[in-house]
Amino acid sequence: MYEQASHAMLNEILMELKPEIGNYRLRHFYTRLGANFYAIHSLFHLLYGERPDFKAQMVSLVETLAVRYMERSPPLRKSDLARERDYNWFLSQKWVGMALYCDRFADDLKGLRSRLPYLQDLGINMVHIMPILDCPPAHADGGYAVSDFFKVDARYGSTEELEALAATLKKRDMLLVLDVVVNHTSDEHEWAQRARRGEKKFQDYYYVFDDREMPDTFEETMPEVFPATAPGNFTWDEAMGKWVMTVFNNYQWDLNYRNPAVLIEMIDIILFWANKGADVLRLDAVAFLWKKIGSTCQNEREAHLLLQLMKDCCQVTAPGVLFIAEAIVAPSEVAKYFGEDAINAKECEIAYNATLMSLLWDGVATKNAMLLNLGIKHLPNKLERATWLNYVRCHDDIGLGFDDNDVRLSGYDPVQHRSFLIDYFTGRYPGSVARGVPFGANPKTGDARISGSLASLAGLETALEDQDPAAIDAAIKTIVLLHGVILSFGGIPLFYYGDAIGTLNSLEYLADPFRANDNRWLNRSNFDWDKAALRHQSGTLEQRIFSTLKKMIAMRKELSAFADFDNRQLLHVDNPNLLVFLRTDLHNARNRVLVVSNFNTEVQRLPLGALRPVGLFHQEAMRELCTGERIMVENDAVTVPPLSCCWLVD
Numbered sequence: 001m002y003e004q005a006s007h008a009m010l011n012e013i014l015m016e017l018k019p020e021i022g023n024y025r026l027r028h029f030y031t032r033l034g035a036n037f038y039a040i041h042s043l044f045h046l047l048y049g050e051r052p053d054f055k056a057q058m059v060s061l062v063e064t065l066a067v068r069y070m071e072r073s074p075p076l077r078k079s080d081l082a083r084e085r086d087y088n089w090f091l092s093q094k095w096v097g098m099a100l101y102c103d104r105f106a107d108d109l110k111g112l113r114s115r116l117p118y119l120q121d122l123g124i125n126m127v128h129i130m131p132i133l134d135c136p137p138a139h140a141d142g143g144y145a146v147s148d149f150f151k152v153d154a155r156y157g158s159t160e161e162l163e164a165l166a167a168t169l170k171k172r173d174m175l176l177v178l179d180v181v182v183n184h185t186s187d188e189h190e191w192a193q194r195a196r197r198g199e200k201k202f203q204d205y206y207y208v209f210d211d212r213e214m215p216d217t218f219e220e221t222m223p224e225v226f227p228a229t230a231p232g233n234f235t236w237d238e239a240m241g242k243w244v245m246t247v248f249n250n251y252q253w254d255l256n257y258r259n260p261a262v263l264i265e266m267i268d269i270i271l272f273w274a275n276k277g278a279d280v281l282r283l284d285a286v287a288f289l290w291k292k293i294g295s296t297c298q299n300e301r302e303a304h305l306l307l308q309l310m311k312d313c314c315q316v317t318a319p320g321v322l323f324i325a326e327a328i329v330a331p332s333e334v335a336k337y338f339g340e341d342a343i344n345a346k347e348c349e350i351a352y353n354a355t356l357m358s359l360l361w362d363g364v365a366t367k368n369a370m371l372l373n374l375g376i377k378h379l380p381n382k383l384e385r386a387t388w389l390n391y392v393r394c395h396d397d398i399g400l401g402f403d404d405n406d407v408r409l410s411g412y413d414p415v416q417h418r419s420f421l422i423d424y425f426t427g428r429y430p431g432s433v434a435r436g437v438p439f440g441a442n443p444k445t446g447d448a449r450i451s452g453s454l455a456s457l458a459g460l461e462t463a464l465e466d467q468d469p470a471a472i473d474a475a476i477k478t479i480v481l482l483h484g485v486i487l488s489f490g491g492i493p494l495f496y497y498g499d500a501i502g503t504l505n506s507l508e509y510l511a512d513p514f515r516a517n518d519n520r521w522l523n524r525s526n527f528d529w530d531k532a533a534l535r536h537q538s539g540t541l542e543q544r545i546f547s548t549l550k551k552m553i554a555m556r557k558e559l560s561a562f563a564d565f566d567n568r569q570l571l572h573v574d575n576p577n578l579l580v581f582l583r584t585d586l587h588n589a590r591n592r593v594l595v596v597s598n599f600n601t602e603v604q605r606l607p608l609g610a611l612r613p614v615g616l617f618h619q620e621a622m623r624e625l626c627t628g629e630r631i632m633v634e635n636d637a638v639t640v641p642p643l644s645c646c647w648l649v650d
């Protein structure tokens with residue numbers, strides 16, 4: 001948008017830029033800056049307009065964007081232009097992701113390069129390498145306590161090796177996803193150390209207080225993220241002689257985005273990694289970016305303004321790079337991280353679909369799809385040019401963040417139902433085969449979450465111990481069912497590195513004193529390559545899971561109806577155990593797939609009454625895509641096998 005004040009400001013800033021910037025070929029940079037400047041200026045003004053140094057900060061921001069643009073390599077600039085033309089490229093069904101730890105999966109970055117064939121065998125073409133930046137070995141929070149944002153941790157390799165990996169991935173048409181931990185730093189980061197030494201400039205990078213007055217006021221309304229291991233939101237720092245805000249672990253200092261210098265530093269970091277070849281950046285813990293007395297300090301409006309600024313700035317310098325919002329918040333809040341009132345994403349193009357993830361686990365425990373149907377029905381609309389990251393398990397715990405109203409509509413009491421789920425997944429519920437453990441139990445609120453690997457939560461560990469073939473079969477079916485839903489739902493499916501070979505809980509972490517008190521490590525095991533090799537051996541459980549998932553991935557990529565153009569229609573069927581939706585290719589309505597998932601351990605009937613109004617089953621039987629079998633109609637209903645996700649076509 002053209003707006004006089006912004007335009008005048010832009011002209012002034014361009015005059016003030018360092019002379020070398022003016023001399024450089026910046027054609028596309030200036031076009032994009034011109035297009036985005038009104039938004040950048042207005043947002044920056046909303047947040048920092050009252051400051052006397054507002055203009056100097058604006059100059060510093062624009063300079064950062066220009067310097068990083070000059071550094072951007074010609075191939076990346078070319079890819080930016082191509083993605084600008086083909087702006088819906090990431091909504092295609094062709095993308096299938098996997099999250100992995102480079103050391104646990106393949107020792108280091110070099111090793112990861114040599115392990116790419118495993119990923120390609122499965123059909124993965126988007127690799128999220130969990131955080132690899134410099135971290136103190138003792139207090140790392142799995143890489144999320146960064147002490148140097150510009151350096152790859154020597155344990156994993158070097159920045160050059162990362163660039164080489166990025167280049168290899170590009171050649172293989174695979175995407176690279178990297179983390180940017182935007183909410184906090186390690187207490188060993190240089191900014192924290194200088195704050196500790198008394199430098200006021202760096203104390204202003206954090207929320208630092210002389211006494212308990214402000215921390216106590218904040219605490220009145222702030223929930224705790226790790227109540228069991230890191231209670232409270234503030235930590236006394238002896239060397240600094242002050243309290244510092246630490247929402248996560250006590251060694252993770254929350255950044256103060258009320259200070260524009262912090263935002264500019266972070267935008268610089270984002271662009272640095274964009275320039276190293278990342279296609280997608282996962283912005284960690286974005287719900288927490290803005291702290292306000294009297295609030296929960298989550299999902300604040302200003303957190304959204306900051307993300308919009310990050311996006312607008314990234315579009316000026318590296319427009320081909322996408323953001324993933326890691327916002328594990330209430331269903332009604334999640335979609336806001338795409339940005340509101342727009343068509344294309346104003347904040348992050350992709351967001352973790354934590355709601356679907358927890359609903360799927362509800363289906364596993366209850367063996368029905370009642371809450372799942374309601375939760376999906378009430379999933380807030382997302383923007384046209386934005387998409388979900390659909391996942392079954394990730395490196396973190398499973399939260400039970402359903403909408404209480406949906407829980408009640410399903411006929412459960414919210415408190416009792418959550419406690420049933422905890423009991424079920426920790427194996428305390430009679431008959432439960434799950435092997436999880438409670439995470440973050442909060443005696444004050446009664447809340448808890450769940451840790452454990454997908455296979456162990458799905459009952460595979462128990463079944464193997466019992467040497468019970470029927471139970472092994474049921475666990476494998478559950479693993480495939482859950483992946484069947486994320487592959488067909490609409491969005492980018494994100495696998496987790498051990499899941500395609502049925503990796504069980506790992507107890508290795510208990511021997512490591514720095515990890516022993518964080519049971520999320522149950523699900524962060526060293527990848528077992530001997531076990532992975534069994535995927536080639538017919539009849540092994542590894543082969544049964546891997547080959548089925550591989551087939552489904554290949555199939556997904558062929559189905560234009562699975563691209564994400566808000567083309568999912570949830571069908572109400574008269575059977576609470578089933579989740580049924582129709583995916584239709586908007587360009588060719590004949591290309592459509594009926595996805596039918598049965599969460600029950602018994603065969604279920606899908607009455608045709610619900611399908612005929614959408615034009616299905618008028619004449620012939622349908623065909624299941626992965627097995628190739630024809631689905632027969634009996635007594636005006638389709639028979640759906642237990643624990644299955646069927647993809648049916650006319």
Ligand code: GLC
Nearest residue numbers: 141142144248284285326396
């Ligand atoms: C994110 C990460 C989690 C980490 C937290 C704090 O939620 O996924 O692993 O502990 O941020 O950085």
